[in-house]
Amino acid sequence: MDRLLANARSGRSGVLVVRGQPGIGKTALLGHLTERAAGVRVLHGVGIESEVELPYAALHLLLRSELHRIDVLPEAQAAALRGALGLGAAAPENRFLVGLAVLSLLAEVAGDGALLCLVDDAQWFDRASIDALVFVARRLDAEGIALVFAGREEFPPQGLPELWLDGVDRDAAVTLLAESAKDLAPKVRDRVLDEAGGNPLALIELPSTLTSEQRAGQLNPFTTIPVANRVQQAFQQQIGGLPGRAQALLAVLAADDTGDLGIVLRAAESFSAGLTDLEAAEQAKLVTVNGAAVAFRHPLIRAAAYQNMPLTSRLAVRRALAEVLDGGEHADRRAWHLAAATTTPDEDVARELELAAERARTRSGFAAMAAAYERAAELTPDTAKRSVRLAAAAVAASDAGQPDRAGSLADRASEEIQDPLALAHLIQVRAHREFEQGSQAAAGELIITGAERVARLDAERAAYLTVEAVRCGWYAGDPGLVEHAARLLRTLPEIGSPLVSGALGLAALVDGDLKDAVTLMQELVLAPDLSALQVPGMLFMAQLCAPVGRYGQGEAAAARVEAECRAHGMGGWLTIAVETRLQAQMLLGRYREAAAKLEEIIPVIGDLGQRNGAVALTALLALACGELGDEQGCRTAAAAVFEQAGTRGLRTAEAVAVAGLGRLELALGRPEASLGTLERIAAANAPVSVFFAPDRIEAAVKTGEPERAREPLVYYLNWAAGVGVPSADAVALRCRALVENDEDLYEEAVRAHGRGEQPHEQARTQLLYGEWLRRARKRAAARAQLRAALETFDRLGMALWAERARAELRATGDVPAAPRRADDPLSVLTAQERQVVRLAATGASNRDIAAQLYLSPRTVGYHLYKAFPKLGISSRAELAAIAT
Secondary structure (H helix, E strand, C coil), rough: CCCHHHHHCCCCCEEEEECCCCCCCCHHHHHHHHHHHHCCEEEEEEEHHHHCCCCCHHHHHHHHHHHHHHHCCHHHHHHHHHHHHHCCCCCCCHHHHHHHHHHHHHHHHHCCCCEEEEEEHHCCCCCCHHHHHHHHHHCCCCCCCEEEEEEEECHHHCCCCCCECCCCHHHHHHHHHHHHHHCHHHHHHHHHHHHCCCCCCHHHHHHHHHHHHHHCCCCCCCCCHHHHHHHHHHHHHHHHHCHHHHHHHHHHHHHEEECEEHHHHHHHHHHHHCCHHHHHHHHCCCCCEEEEEEECCHHHHHHHHCCCHHHHHHHHHHHHHHHCCHHHHHHHHHHHHHHHHHCCCCHHHHHHHHHHHHHHHHHHCCCHHHHHHHHHHCCCHHHHHHEEEEEEEHHHHHHHHCCHHHHHHHHHHCCCCCCCCHHHHHHHHHHHHHHHCCHHHHHHHHHHHHHHHHHCCCCCHHHHHHHHHHHHHHHHCCCCHHHHHHHHHHHCCCCCHHHHHHHHHHHHHHCCCHHHHHHHHHHHHHHCCCCCCCCHHHHHHHHHHHHCCCCCHHHHHHHHHHHHHHHCCCCCHHHHHHHHHHHHHCCCHHHHHHHHHHHHHHHHHHHCCCHHHHHHHHHHHHHHHHHHHCCCHHHHHHHHHHHHHHHHHHHHHHHHHHHHHHHHHHHHCCHHHHHHHHHHHCCCCCCHHHHHHHHHEEEEEHCCCCCHHHHHHHHHHHHHHHCCCCHHHHHHHHHHHHHHCCCEEEHHHHHHHHCCCCCCHHHHHHHHHHHHHHHHHHHHHHHHHHHHHHHHHHHHHHHHHHHHHHHHHHHHHCCCCCHHHHHHHHHHHCHHHHHHHHHHHHCCCHHHHHHHHHHHHHHHHHHHHHHHHCCCCCCHHHCCCCCC
C-alpha cells in the first residue's frame, strides 16, 4: 500500500482491493494511507447498507467535496455525471459516459500532483457506483491516482489486484490483547487469543464483554459463534448499557443513510430522543459528530444498533425517517424507507418504488432500477401487475449486466401473464441470458416458444420477436432453427416491416436459395426510409449489408448504431454493433484499424460480462492477426475461441477463427493445410462461409485438387451474381480464372476491381495473376502485377501476403525492396499509443481522444509524450504526415 501511494506521487496510477472479514484491519490500513498522504489530495467514501439500492448514492458521497469541478469536464460527460448524481436534468442512460466522467473528474482532482481515493465497506456501495469506479480502475494509467477498495469477503474483486487480510500473527495478537485487557487470567487470555484468530477488532472488543467471573476464569467466557458476530455482540452490549432513548436514537442513525444530523434528530423526536442522548452515545465512543455530520465509529456498531431494536421498533424507525425525508431530493430514500416499514402488500408504497425505479432509469442506475421494481412487485397486491413489474425488473437487471439476476426475476413472473409487452420483455430477458452466457441456439428456441404465446395477444410484437429468433439461428449456424423461426414468421399476419423481409432473406440464404435471399435482404438494406427503426432493427440492417456485398454501407450503419449504444449505455447491443462494424472494416481490408479497435474493446466487453460477445470479437481478432502476419497472435486468439465456442455452440465465432487459421496457412504458402482447415467451415454449414469460399477455391487449385473447388465456386458465383456489386464480380472472375487457368479472366478480374472498395482483394487478384504470368514466362507483365500487389499489401500491413509477393518478384529476377518499418511508422508504438497517435493526427484534442478511448486526458498526454521520441518528432503538428 505504501508503494501504491509512492507510485501515485510519481505520476503512476494503481488500484488495489483489500478484502477480509469484519474487524480484520481494512479500515485501519486505509487510515494508515491517509496518515501517510501528506501533500496528497484524499477522497474517502464509505458504503452504507441502507443505500445499496440508491443509484450513485455512494459515488455522490465520495465525490461531494469536488462536485464544483464538474463544470470543467467535456459537456457530454458533465451532463451525464450531473444527471447520475441528481445535480441536473436527467441525462440519457449511459454507464460508459458516467464512468468516463468520473475518470476525468478524478484526473482533474489529481491535477499535477497525486490523489488518494479510498472506498471503505465497498460491499455496501450501490451497484451503479461500483460499476463506475471499477470502470475507472480498469483505465487508470498516468494520472497519479491511487484507488483502494476495502470490502468483506463477499465483495467481488472484478479481476482487480487483491490484498487478502488474514489477521495479525500470535505475537502481535498477544501485544494487542495486553494493551486492551491486562487483568485476564492466563487461561482466559489464551482462550481470547484462540477465539479472536488474529482479528484485531475482536482482540480489542471481546474482553469488554466478559464479566468479572469470566475474566478470572471462573466461568466459560464464550459460546461457539463466529468472531465477527461476537464483536457485534460486544457492541450490542455497550449499546444496551445506554438509556432507552439513546438506543432509539442510535437505531435511527443506523437506518439513516444521509449522515445528516438534522434529519437524524428530527426522526428521533418520534421516540422523544434528542441531543442529550446523542452526547451519551458519543461519550461511549460509539459515534462521532463532526459539525452537521454524524457517523458510527465502526460499521459493526451500525449493524449492532439496528439489530438491537425489536422488529416493531425497527419498522417505526423506518416510518419516522420516511416522514422527515419530505424533499424531492430524498424521494428515493423515502420510498425505500416506506418499503422497509411495510410488511404486507400495499399498492401505494409499490407505486412509490415504481417511481423510484423510473428515476433510476434516468440516471442509468439499472441495478437500482431492478431492485426498486423487484421490491415494488413484492408489495403489489394484484397478481397481473406484480408480473408486469417483475418483467420491468428483469429488463433493468439485464441492462445492468446481471443476466443471472435478470433470468431469476423473469422466472418469478406468472406464466399466465397477459400483457403482451411484459410477456415479450420476459422472453427477451430469458433469451438474452442464454444468448450471452449459454447457447445461442437455445436462445432462439426460447424466443420461438414465447413468440407463439405472444402471437395470441399481439401478432405484430410476435413478429418482431421471431425476427430475433432468426438472427439467433444465424449466429448459432443452426439451419433447422432458422427454418423453424421462418415458418412461424410466414404464418403471422403481414406487418409491413422490412425487418421481416430481411429475416426471411437470411433464412433463404441459410437454405441455399441465394437468389431469393439477396432479393429479400435487399428489401431491408435498400429500404428508402429506415428512420422508424430502433437500435435492434438498425443493427439487423447493418448486419445484412455484408451478405448482400454492401460492406461500406454496413460499416456506416453499424457505426451509427455503436454511437447510439454508447450514448445511451445500451451495453446489450453494443457488442454486436462493434462486431458488425469491425467485420465490415475487415471485409474492406482495414485489418490494422480493426485489430487496434479489437484490442481496445475486448476488455470493455469483458467489463459488461458478455462472454459470448467477447468470444465473437476474439474470433475477429484471430482473423485480423492472421491477415496482418501475426502468426502467434492468430493462433493464440483462435485457441481461445475454440476453448469456449464448442461447448456453447458458437458456430459462427468458431468458423471465423477457423477462417483466420485457413487464411494464415494460405498466406504462409501452405495450401494443403489451408484447404483442410477451410473445409471445416463448409462442413459446419457456417453462415459466413460465402466470405471464405474464394480462399477455399485458391487453396484447392494450389493443392492440385481443382475438383475440391467446384462446390465453393458454384456457391460463390451464384452469390456474386445475386448481389451484383463490382467487388464481388471481380473476385468471382478471379476464382474462375484460377479454376479455368485463363489469362483473359485474370485480365477481366483486374479491370473489374477498378477503384473498388476492397483493395486487399484487388491485391490478391494481382498476386495470383502475377504468379500465373511468371509461370507463363511473361516476366515483365508479371512484375507489374506483383509490384502493385506488393505496394497494397505493404500499405495495408498484410505482411505475409507481402512476403509472398516479394518471393514471386524475386523469382522473376526483380529485386524488391526489403520490408521497411517506414511502411508503417507506427509499428514502433504500443497498441494504445497507436490508437492515441492516430486520433491526435486527425486534430482531435486530448479530451476528445480520451472520450473516444475511455481514458483520462492526462493518460492521453502521457502516451503522446512517450510516442513522440519513438516516432522521431517533437510536435503534434508533425503527426499528420506519418499517421494518416
